Amino acid sequence: MTIGKHVLVVGAGPAGLITALGLARQGARVTVIDKEDDIVRSPRAMVYLPSTIKALDELGLLEDAKAVAAWGYEYNLRFPLSGNIGRLNYRTIEDLTPYAYNLHFGQDVLAEIILKHFLALPDTEIRWSTEFLGFEQSEDSVQVRIGTAQGEQVLEADWLVGCDGAGSEVRKAMGLEFEGFTWNDVFMATNVIYDFDKHGYAASTMVADPDHWCVIAKISDNFWRIAYGEDASLTEEQRLARIHERFQHFLPDPSEPYELVQANSYRVHQRSASSYRLGRAFLAGDAAHATNPIGGMGFTSGIQDAMTLINCLGGVLNNRLPSDALDWYAYERRRCYLEIANPTAIEFKRRTQEADYTKRIEDEANMFNLMADSEMMRGAMMSVFQLAGRPYQEDWRETVLRQDQAGLTQTAGAHGGVSLQSKTLTKA
Template identity: 25%
Template sequence: MTPVPPGPAQVLIVGAGPSGLMMAAQLLRYGIQPVIIDSKQGPTHQSKALAVQARSLEIYRQLGIIDTVIYGGKQVKGINFHYDGEEQATFAIDNIGIHITPFPYVHIYEQSKNERALLGYLTQHSCPVYWNTTLVSLQQGTGVVNVTLNNKEQEYSLLCNWLIGADGAHSAVRKTLNIPFTGDTYPHTFYLADLVLGQDSDFMNMHLSQKGFVACFPMPEKNACRVVGNLTAKLANKEELTLNDVLPSLQKITGKPLEIAQCNWFTTYGLHHRMADKFSQGRCYLIGDAAHIHSPVGGQGMNTGLQDAYNLSWKLAGVINKRLKPNILGTYAAERMPVAKQLLKTTDRAFNVIMSRSIWAGLFKKWVLPVLLKQAWQSDKLKFEFFKRISQTGINYPHSPLSLHLSQLKTIRAGDRLPYLKVFDEKKLQETDLHAWCSKPGFTLITMGLLQELYLFSLAKWITQNYNGWLNFFHLPSSVKNQKVFDAFDIKEGQNKTIIVRPDMHIGFINDVVDLEMMKNYLENVVGSPSQ
């Protein structure tokens, strides 16, 4: 008999894809045991999304499962651009983000593996997924959501305090809430094939032509490759296509035959670019593909869903645990909707250039684009900006109501992701980094500069009495070994700096002085985290 989840539940998560599983994993860090359901029979066996960007790897590091993700994946060494079968440009991208993140590359680790890594984390924390279970209806009441579920054997009701819709582009949660999913469908149809070839590669190959495009992505297994391309007009409406149907077009665009040893998966699909008009309604929230879908250009989709979950989870956990006032939940949409809008805009532009068959677009792709890319790649600044965008390390929330910048510093601002900077721990006499200091759940207070021992003791005592387990504290005294950190934050001799880092490793507060009352004001009146 199919098990029925116990109720009532504090949080019900509908959808056990990457974003839903990440939401569950993050809630577990704060001691909240969610109920997670999915209509599928189990985790996907298909590779689906491929790239895990640096910002997502940083979350996996914080979760403590980064070794599984790194060892099970593969770094992309570079990108080769071709036009009409001829190589136009090659760009190395391994270690392109050095000094920005501990993961300065694009990592191939397909969706099925992401799901299994997160499921492993859930299993360790005794949090099951209730498969074969669908949402039939939901009704919001005062402080609760009453849902009807079906597990193919029976229908039953479940009460929950909060509901998370992580159930994909065809989200039953979004449809039940009658939230419009605004956007359009691209006019093209595409194919996807996971192949085993006659040779291995660490490079992504992009093939452009007037006939269309083919993109080949290296996969972690030996000689494995993901091939994506557009269907010709003749094939677009044909049913039950196979790899053999698309091989002639594929080989015309790439200019060479592929040595295919095996085909592990072949499918055709359409692409959409849509976004929900709002990301929440009452006690229900949308994350991942339930909130926004777009073209796969840049490998951003799955990563954006993981970031949605990362952003919402600590806020919801804080409200449930009475560490935060409920109005902080409004900042989820305020912060994540602009990210989704910008992503839709940029991926749509890039995708339309790739797919355009106009004469001018062809000339641009053949003659102008390679030159522009080569010139851009000679600039360290442009490479830096490219990596920040594709890795999602450049996403920031400067206009968020949670960002309070009280510093003269202009290079690092409240709302930015905390820079990855190595630190020499003077007490433990070992090297660490600022991100490692933020590994525990909750906020992190970092003070820098010369402070009296008595004042440091007073800060620690205040935290223990008022924010124990919710505000972690580190002090970095000035030293030769940590001069790079002081330079990054523009701290001169005799100066101090206060940084309060949010649980999602974005800076919430920066101040050029260390003042307890100002910290208290930020936490209580800006964040809405009253002292206990």
């Protein structure tokens, strides 16, 4: 089926490529552009939570993903104060979902998998080394200026989707604010060869410590990611030079040899675009919202942005849904970020880095109370599916929106006034 509509996607990260694949499968002509000359290989998100695994299954990518991934069935939170380890086991929710596990592999590998399927479809292309320069739109099309080795060109499309990261040029061209704040610390992401398995580390592990917190996640056999915080006042060279010193606090036995494979640092934010749609232009993934990576809320919600946009824009292109579904996409995905992903990520960061002794003791007690209550624990583990949001319904403005506004009005009465459309992001 070819519907003759052209969608231009800016950004070849997970959100962009999944959006491109999903729309191409619904008959759209899809072009992806990216300013890089190939798939980015630096350490990035690599833990796929159950809701993301469900999305991969719906896209027909799950078997390919399983073939390259390490599997994880347990999440651990280590408490150095006591030496205790909090454990959540995904097998306890196997009766609730067929996706009761995590997959672990680099998003560069995911990009390879998606591109294999995407480029096998008709009317698809990816243009590397192509920079987005700006756009104009009319009632029925968008005209996008791009920069290439041959000079500036103009591409015409029916729809534009910006998936070009937290520094999104598409978002800037849309004239939208990126509301929120930037954290003071810098995150280091390192890939290392070391045998964490023999020391009993789960595939997904967090260490709660104000000075030496870290997130340790398995990539493949003896190949692991260690992410931790660094001083923003240091240069990149100084941060890289400190890796061996910092690893002495993260490795269970620092006397054992390890091999550092990759390392890079980046600033992290809690920000959201003021809108995720402007006419024929949309935002998804980090271009729409950015969050610290502890707990995987940014990557996970970005995948759900793509899935919702596939359903809504694809439904409009194929006349299954009215054009109002496009406003629903912008509303619901912003709500999911502001009400779920953002506060959850902030809380993960707080627990991991908490310095107050009393709160650290309380956090540990809360973790073990959760483990002792099986239904509460199962509910917490299933809560990641909330990031998928709610399905479109044609009367959403009269029903869902009014219910949401009524709930926010009650919250405003208790907290001094807030609305979903103008909610600002502040540190908890």
